[in-house]
Amino acid sequence: MALDSLDRSPPPFFRVGFAPLTKLVFFSALSLLLVFCDKQLQYTKPLRAGLSTIILPVQWLVLQPGVALSAIGTYFQSLDQAQKNLKAAELKVLQQTVRSQQVEQLQIENQNLRLLMDLQFSIDVSSQTAEVLFDVPDLFNQRIVINRGQLKNVALGSPVIDAGGVVGQVTRVFPLTSEVTLLTDRDQSIPVLNSRTGARNITSGDVLAGLQMIELKFVPASADVKEGDLLTTSGIDGIYPAGLQVARISHIERRVDISFARIHASPLAELKGRHVLVLQPAAASTTNKGKTP
Amino acid sequence: MMMSHREALLLPVSPWFIALSLLMSLLLSMLLGLSQALWIPDVLAVSIFFWGIHQPHRVGMATAFVLGLWMDVQNSSLLGQHALSYVLLSYFAFSMHRRLLWFPIKEQMLQIAPFFILAELIGLLIRLITGDDFPGWPMLLSPFIETLLWPVANYILLAPQRRAHDPDVNRPI
Numbered sequence: 001m002a003l004d005s006l007d008r009s010p011p012p013f014f015r016v017g018f019a020p021l022t023k024l025v026f027f028s029a030l031s032l033l034l035v036f037c038d039k040q041l042q043y044t045k046p047l048r049a050g051l052s053t054i055i056l057p058v059q060w061l062v063l064q065p066g067v068a069l070s071a072i073g074t075y076f077q078s079l080d081q082a083q084k085n086l087k088a089a090e091l092k093v094l095q096q097t098v099r100s101q102q103v104e105q106l107q108i109e110n111q112n113l114r115l116l117m118d119l120q121f122s123i124d125v126s127s128q129t130a131e132v133l134f135d136v137p138d139l140f141n142q143r144i145v146i147n148r149g150q151l152k153n154v155a156l157g158s159p160v161i162d163a164g165g166v167v168g169q170v171t172r173v174f175p176l177t178s179e180v181t182l183l184t185d186r187d188q189s190i191p192v193l194n195s196r197t198g199a200r201n202i203t204s205g206d207v208l209a210g211l212q213m214i215e216l217k218f219v220p221a222s223a224d225v226k227e228g229d230l231l232t233t234s235g236i237d238g239i240y241p242a243g244l245q246v247a248r249i250s251h252i253e254r255r256v257d258i259s260f261a262r263i264h265a266s267p268l269a270e271l272k273g274r275h276v277l278v279l280q281p282a283a284a285s286t287t288n289k290g291k292t293p
Numbered sequence: 294m295m296m297s298h299r300e301a302l303l304l305p306v307s308p309w310f311i312a313l314s315l316l317m318s319l320l321l322s323m324l325l326g327l328s329q330a331l332w333i334p335d336v337l338a339v340s341i342f343f344w345g346i347h348q349p350h351r352v353g354m355a356t357a358f359v360l361g362l363w364m365d366v367q368n369s370s371l372l373g374q375h376a377l378s379y380v381l382l383s384y385f386a387f388s389m390h391r392r393l394l395w396f397p398i399k400e401q402m403l404q405i406a407p408f409f410i411l412a413e414l415i416g417l418l419i420r421l422i423t424g425d426d427f428p429g430w431p432m433l434l435s436p437f438i439e440t441l442l443w444p445v446a447n448y449i450l451l452a453p454q455r456r457a458h459d460p461d462v463n464r465p466i
Binding site: 020023024027028030031032033034035037038039044047048051052055058059061062063065066134135136137138139140141143145172179186 | 319320323324326327329331353354355357358361362363366367368369370371372373374376377380381384387388419420423425426428429432
């Protein structure tokens with residue numbers, strides 16, 4: 001009898017696949033490779049976009065209990081409260097009417113002045129509203145997910161604002177959703193202008209006494225900064241249009257041994273609101289304008 | 294067959310129930326994660342570890358890896374962060390699955406707590422190395438809450454197997 005006719009493979013009952021240690025090494029290495037690619041090389045963007053589209057229906061399902069709860073809450077809100085809200089809204093609209101009429105006039109005036117002085121026109125940015133789906137559950141950073149994505153022409157880096165002011169910036173775009181990093185995130189910076197003094201600074205997210213704040217970086221201790229100063233976007237970065245409200249300075253700490261002042265400002269945006277406005281990055285808008293004269 | 298001395302004989306497990314339980318814990322994890330509280334336990338990790346102990350040849354590291362990737366995308370954390378900690382948990386479960394069930398449930402909890410802590414620390418370590426801030430001490434509570442969930446998982450996930458089948462003439466016991 002020839003030896004090779006002997007069946008040397010184990011019967012199916014004993015086949016358990018690879019050794020556990022082999023599997024552990026394989027999957028750990030794969031995970032670490034993914035971590036590295038995700039952090040350093042940005043190779044995983046398509047993978048993440050694909051996966052996020054796959055899990056979107058499940059995400060939708062998971063969000064439904066919260067949506068239902070808030071719907072029930074709104075339903076049982078008292079008539080009195082609703083009337084109060086209406087009154088407040090009407091008052092706000094009235095105030096804004098005066099303001100917006102002034103704006104019309106100021107814009108014409110500004111345009112004429114700019115024409116006289118031969119300066120570039122300020123640009124109108126196109127925008128679209130988006131609904132906030134949820135706060136990103138990751139504990140290490142502050143982001144929200146909105147229901148507008150690549151299919152609605154959301155561009156990477158688009159500024160996002162709400163009724164109060166700047167909310168943050170789009171940092172990841174998926175086909176149907178995008179991720180917005182809030183301005184209170186540690187890695188998020190916005191160039192701002194102190195509207196009282198005209199000084200330009202850079203903010204970054206920071207936590208002060210458990211509150212989500214932003215910090216003004218690299219301001220000399222002797223600089224003219226007061227509590228209550230309004231910070232607006234300076235517009236020199238080519239992303240945020242100039243003049244959007246960002247924050248109000250709430251806390252200044254000057255120390256003798258450090259040449260920089262520690263300045264904290266509280267954001268004016270609601271940050272936990274339901275709706276936001278996604279703007280086109282300012283530089284993109286100008287190039288679009290240039291293409292279509 | 295391994296089995297704790299005070300555990301009744303169990304019916305064979307249904308693969309559909311395993312899949313369903315993993316899916317439910319995935320949904321629950323996604324839902325609880327939305328609250329953004331630091332101490333929220335990872336229900337999915339408990340499920341993966343549980344099935345890794347009870348059915349090591351059905352729920353293994355590959356399943357853990359895929360579920361981990363899913364959580365990474367859902368949480369928008371680094372791709373591979375949850376995958377790594379789930380794979381490690383699954384491996385630890387496999388390495389002790391012959392031993393653990395001989396102990397009463399309290400001693401089981403004592404033995405598995407270090408693995409949940411380790412899995413949490415691995416995730417934390419990856420984030421600290423890649424340059425994130427430490428989010429806060431309450432996050433170290435979650436492995437302990439996961440350990441406390443172990444008896445609950447035992448009760449719920451073994452329930453279909455504990456069902457006594459109805460005896461008839463041909464099957465008296």
